[in-house]
Amino acid sequence: MSSHYEAPIRKPLVIGDKSYHDITVDVARPVETRANKQWWTVFTIALIAFLWGAGCMVYTIGTGIGTWGLNKTVGWAWDITNFVWWVGIGHAGTLISAVLLLFRQKWRMAINRSAEAMTIFSVVQAGLFPIIHMGRPWLAYWVLPMPNQFGSLWVNFNSPLLWDVFAISTYLSVSLVFWWTGLLPDFAMLRDRAVTPFSKRIYSTLSFGWSGRAKDWQRFEEVSLVLAGLATPLVLSVHTIVSFDFATSVIPGWHTTILPPYFVAGAIFSGFAMVNTLLIIMRKVVSLEDYITIQHIELMNIIVMITGSVVGIAYITELWVAWYSGVEYEQYAFLNRATGPYWWSYWLMMTCNVISPQVMWFKKIRTSILGSFIISIIVNIGMWFERFVIIVTSLHRDYLPSSWTMFQPTFVDAGIYIGTIGFFFVLFLLYSRTFPVIAQAEVKTILKSSGENYKKKRENENHSHNH
C-alpha cells in the first residue's frame, strides 16, 4: 500500500467504502432489477415523440421536401442544423473515451460508457438527416462508389457531402467497435451474474465468450489504446468534414478557414454539456452518485468552460476578420446576424454560448448540480442556435438582394427534430436498463488508487510513518 504514490491533492473518484464486489453490484443493479413507473413514463413519452417524428419523416419522404419550410434561397435549415447539432453532441463521447484515455484521465472511467452510448445514439440521429433531407432518398445508395451498370458511374470525390458520408459512417462504426470492445468484460460480468436462462443467453452472446485471462486483458488494453489513438484524429476530422460543408462554399459567412477547429470546439462544448445533462439525471436515477461524483461534474464543467471560451474566441475572431477583411458581403453577413431579422437567434446564441460557460469560473456554480444542469441545457440550446445562425442567416441574405428571403420552419421540421430527440431517449433509456452504464472493469482498476477508503488508509499510513 505505502509503496504507491499518489498526490494527496487528488480527490477520490469512488466515494464510500467500496469493494470490487460493491462496484459490481452497483453497476449491475439497474440491469438486474425491473424498471419503475417513472422509467416507463419517460420511455413512453420518448417513444411517442419518436413515433411522431417517424410519422413526419414518412410524410416528408412520401410527400416531398416541400412539406418543410425550406425555400429556393434557404435550401438548408433545420435539417442540417439538427444534423450538425447531433453530430456535435456525439463528439463528447469519443472525446471522453479516447482523448481522455490518451491523457490518462482516470475520471473518465465512470462516465465513458454512457458518453460513448450517447455518441452512438446521437450519431444515429444525425445519420437520419442526410438521408431524409434528400429529395430522392431511395437513391441514397448512389453516394457510394459502387461498380454499376451505368458504365460504372462513380461519385465525385470533391464534395464535402460525400466526405460526410465516409466520415459519419466511419465514425459510427469505429465508435461502435470501441464501445463494444469496452463492453465485453462488463457483459461477461452480467453473464456470470445472470439468474434467468434468458438473460444468461443474451449476455453470453453479447460478451463474445470473454473469460478475462491475462493475455485477453493485455490485448484488450492494447486494442483500447490503438482505438483511442485512431478515434482521436477521427473525432477531430469528422466534425472538420462536417464544417467543410460550409467552409468550402463561397457563401459570405460560411467561407471561413476558422470553421473546422471552431466546429470541433463547439462539438466538444455541446457534447460535454449533453453528457452532463444525461449523467446528472442518471447518477440520481440509478443511484450511481458514488461513481459519478460532483468532481466528475466539475471536471466536465471545466471542459465546457474551456471549449465555451474557445467558441467565444472563434466568434470574436470571425467578427474581427469580417471587419478586417474589407469585404462588404462578409461585413454585411455579420451585421445581418447581429441586427438583421434573425438578431434574436444570434444574441440567444451569443448569450448561451459565450456568457453561460463563463459562470463556470465560479466554483460555487461549477460544483452545483442544479447549476451545472441548467447550464448544460442552456449550452445545448445555444449550440443549436449556433448552427441555425450559421446556416440560415448566411443563406437568407447573401450576394443578390433580389434573392433575399426569410425562413419559416413548418411543423414537419419541428416534428422530425422532436422525433430524433425522442428516438435518442428511447435508445438511451433502453441502454440504461440493459447495459452496464459504468465501465465497472475500468472503475475497478482505479478503486485502489482513487477510492475514498483506500485514499484515507494511505493517508493514515503516511501520517504514522511521518511520526
Place this chain on the structure above:
Amino acid sequence: MKSLYKIVALAAVSTLATSCFNKEKPNYQLFPNMYESVAYETYSESSAFKNGKEGQVPAQGSVPRGFTPEEYPNTPAGLAAARLNSKSPLDSITSGDLDKAKQLYTIYCAICHGDAGDGKGNLVKREKFLGVPSYAERELTEGGIYHVVTYGLNAMGSHKNQLTQTERWMVAAYVLKLKSEL
C-alpha cells in the same frame, strides 16, 4: 461443409432474385421516377386525342415553313402536265449528289426496279410480284419521274413520306442517268 451451405444459400438467393424476370414482358423497374414521359412523345398513344394517336394530321391547306406544295395534282392530267412542264429546281447534280441519289435509289427503288433500273429487283427475281418495267422501255422525263415518285402510279405507291422534295429530284436525276446507261 459450412461454406458449402453458404454457397448453396447464396446461389439459391441469387436464383430467386433473378428468376422473376419474364422475357415476354418488360422487366421490373426500381423507382421509375422519370422513365415515362410526361410530355407527348412522337408516335406515342394518348387518350387525349380522338384516334388515340399523338401524331395528329395538320389542317388542310396549311403550309409549313420551308415547304412548297406540289405544283401538279395527283391526276392523269397532272402527270401528263408534269411530264411536259415540270423541271428540276436543283441547279446542277454534282457527283456528290449522285452518290447520295444512288444511295436513296438503292434503299427505296432498287428492291423492285433493280440496281440498274432494268426492272429486275430482288422482289421481281424472287417472283413476289411481276410487271415491273425496265426504264429502257419507257419514255421518261425528270418531271414525270418526280410526279410518279411523289404520288405513285398503278401498282407503285407514293414515296413522298420517305423522300423529301429535294431527294425526289435527286432520285429522278439518277433514274435518268440509269436509263441512259441501259
